[in-house]
Amino acid sequence: MTENVVIVGGGFGGLETALSLKKLLPSSVRIILIDRSEYHSFIPSIHEVVSGTIRARDIQIPLAVILRIPGIEFVHDEVLSLDVKSKQVFTSSRVLDYDYLVLSSGGETNFSDVQGAGNFSYRFRSPEDAERIHADLCSLLADRNKVCSVIIAGGGPEGAEVAGELLDLIRGYGYRHDLNSGRLTLTLIHDQDNLLPGFPLKAREFSQEYLLQKGLTIVTGHRIDEVQQNLVILDSGVKHSMSMLIWTGGIKPTRLIQQLPLAKDPNGWLKVTDRLHSQDDEYVYGVGDIISIYVNEEPLSLARLAYHALDQALIASMNINSHLQGRRQVGYSPKDKPQLVSLGKEMGICAYKDKFLSGQWVVLLKKVVQARHLMTYLTKTGLSPVTSRIPGSEFRHLLRILSPL
Ligand SMILES: Cc1cc2nc3c(=O)[nH]c(=O)nc-3n(C[C@H](O)[C@H](O)[C@H](O)COP(=O)(O)OP(=O)(O)OC[C@H]3O[C@@H](n4cnc5c(N)ncnc54)[C@H](O)[C@@H]3O)c2cc1C
Structure with a gap:
């Protein structure tokens, strides 16, 4: 049977x-x-979709293409x-x-029962979530007459990576001055004393210092108690007005x-x-x-x-x-394997046990890991016999995925 x-x-x-x-x-x-979902997605790179460096489709391969193998059935x-x-x-x-x-x-996404968080924040779990953040953030930034305040909830690797990318996006769009003048604020709220819990202490201090210098405001030691339409209320009672809240606080x-x-x-x-x-x-x-x-x-x-x-x-x-x-x-x-965290396009940390290294090479290494991962699935399934059955547009898309290599 x-x-x-x-x-x-x-x-x-x-x-x-x-x-x-x-x-x-x-x-x-x-x-x-x-x-x-129709796609297998390389989730560790979705912060780059937020900044617009890549599009969601650049880190997604259709499952139907990977699984076009006799003996495996894909059900969408x-x-x-x-x-x-x-x-x-x-x-x-x-x-x-x-x-x-x-x-x-x-x-x-785990909103940890914080009142209003599910209704008034952006989830950050999938390439589609990241695309939504990118689109809405670009329209917010485009209105130079409005005060714009973006808040990131959570200071784990996801929070640090999205903060680094957003700082690059702001700089790249020519809004650096707005960040310094206070027209635009980017704030990360984290309930512990340093970012990146579980990482070596020096890596945590280094990352925090690096992001602070790039213009991030960091609030540590406080958790968010309530979220309202344009307001975040901390456990201390302090209120932060916000135009956009990105929730990265766990699953x-x-x-x-x-x-x-x-x-x-x-x-x-x-x-x-x-x-x-x-x-x-x-x-x-x-x-x-x-x-x-x-x-x-x-x-x-x-x-x-x-x-x-x-x-x-x-x-x-x-x-x-x-x-x-x-x-x-x-x-x-x-x-145990080294963990790579990017802090924008120019800096990243590589942590292994109680050691850490930093540099732009970490960001490049992350790209290589991404391309290798996606390529492995295309070649594992024997891309050449499959390619003849992939529509031209899909094939061009797959080639673009492999281009970082
Ligand atoms: C922003 C971010 C950055 C990350 N960075 C890193 C990193 O740098 N390095 C690292 O090692 N890890 C990282 N992770 C963690 C890593 O992505 C997860 O550990 C990994 O994706 C877990 O794999 P999984 O197969 O358990 O679940 P997932 O990869 O989440 O896959 C679950 C799949 O199940 C499908 N699914 C769910 N429910 C249903 C349903 N009811 N019916 C049908 N399908 C369903 C979903 O569509 C999805 O395709 C990151 C995670 C996030 C969110």
Whole structure:
């Protein structure tokens, strides 16, 4: 009988799982990947879409092109619910049976119950979000008679990267003087004492100093308590007027995961063993941002990063294959890799454990990582046999993606 593996999500974890499974599993197994988006996106570069350096499409490859492989089916649809008892996935248009389920649907913006934040801020999670910010910011900046105040909520890597890009955008548009004169303000609000929590202290101090010198106003040690249409209110009671609020303050599980009747950690993420399957169901695997890994009932401390999702995809695929073949499964143990954070086009930091380096080369290295990632998927699937079936406009788009190399 044909076995079905259904994967929810074609981001970093899901796409890598589909392609690893294809290599490992017998050709009789059907692999179905469902994503509500048409594209696999390189999310770590969306700050450059905000500044207009690149367009959303420059970091997106159509999943239908990558997955045009015999034995893999791509379903462009939204998964609405899951029934782990009957082993079924419900999308907006069909019901799919599975033997193994891989959940890799990522998280969504966490407004941390701050009143008004969901209504009055811009999300910063996808290339489309970034494009919206770029378009609205450009029209705000264009009206030179208006006072313009842009606020970034959150001082993690996403907040620091978007701040660096916005400062470049402002300078590039000739608004540097407005920034100095106070007509235009760019403020980052962060509830800790330095930006970039979890990074080496010197890297945190360096980044903060660099962004301050470029014209960013930084408010640390305070959290946002309430957001109104043109106002941000801090826990100290201080009010900041704002024309635009960009929310970068973390993620939380989506409703799909919240509703799943399987064990979760205290924050609602799916609890998995180091074999990467649910503690309650050995046919439900999880990779990427949605999981919380428990070893001997202790949670593994792990940042939600793309490279972990990629590594987990491989382990989950190997373990599904082993389970099918009745072999022993392997445990996942995270590998530390350097983390790259850009602070605009001219500066970035590269942090590894308690060390850090800085320079413009980090920004270039990020570009290379992006191009290599996207190219890997185009070539992994054997671009040459596929190209003949890609429409001309799509093919030109794919070539542009590869141009940074
Ligand atoms: C601004 C920003 C910058 C980042 N920078 C870095 C970085 O520099 N380095 C790094 O390592 N990591 C970085 N990350 C984190 C990294 O992007 C994530 O860890 C990674 O994307 C997680 O992969 P994933 O597969 O779990 O989820 P995602 O990549 O988020 O993919 C989830 C997929 O599931 C789909 N989906 C969701 N719900 C449904 C549904 N109900 N039905 C169908 N499809 C669904 C989505 O459309 C999406 O394609 C950054 C994240 C952000 C937001």
